[in-house]
Amino acid sequence: MQYKKLDIRCKDLYVQPDFSLKVIDPKNNFQREMPYPRHLMKGMHKRKRLEEFLDYVKFIDPILYKYWSENVYLYLEKRQNDK
Structure with a gap:
């Protein structure tokens, strides 16, 4: 896909x-730097698929x-504590 950004x-x-x-x-999310795919993993977590993805x-x-x-x-954890 030729994208350098990890997060989506x-x-x-x-x-x-x-x-x-x-x-x-x-x-225009591809212009921000993120060291890990936070948005993607947050979406996986909401869909109860984070563990499977991380495996x-x-x-x-x-x-x-x-x-x-x-x-x-x-x-x-921080998001949960902020609520």
Whole structure:
């Protein structure tokens, strides 16, 4: 896809009938730096798929899994405490 940004909201990612991905960027999100895919993982969490997603990441890259999972769980905990 030639994007350098890691983060995207689930609703901006479309799976085509041929299983290719189509990405839209209505808010110019690709211009912000994010060290892990926070929006994507927040969407996965809302859909009860975060653990499944992180299991795939762990299988592919255990070091990246550790970094992403630590950051997303800290973020989710902070959001919960802010409510």
